[in-house]
Amino acid sequence: MSTDFSIRPVGAPAPSPVIQPVSQAASNGVMTELPASQSVSAADAGTVARNDPQLLSYDVSHQAYYDRAAGAMVYQEVDEKTDQVMDQYPDEAVLRRRAYFHALEMSKDDQPHVIPTDVVA
Secondary structure (H helix, E strand, O other): OOOOOOOOOOOOOOOOOOOOOOOHHHHOOOOOOOOOOOOOOOOOOOOOOOOOOOOOOOOEEEEEEEEOOOOEEEEEEEEOOOOOEEEEEOOHHHHHHHHHHHHHHHHHHHOOOOOOOOOOO
16 A cells, blocks of 8 residues: 555547537538638638737826825826726725725724723722
8 A cells, every 4th residue: 555645547548539420401401502702711811900008099198196094005007198097906995985984094003092990099
């Protein structure tokens, strides 16, 4: 009996080929010939669709500041043309909620505490 606790594979199952049966509709189908105006042609290899964000010319500035009321860092994307905030993390509702709970926590500390003293000697 082995003293180690490693798991070893017993054996790999033999791969079995999966053969799809040919449907009757495919075997009895008729080839369709469409006129050129209704057919679809392959796209040119030279025209490639690009999704490169660096090629897009957005005038966006990135800003970060510390919100003291919420006690959190705020990251913003601001449109340089209109000075409107396009995206912000955390969003405004989260900042308001954090500021509210932060104010509640601070108000608990402002309440006078009774210092326990031993008056019996």
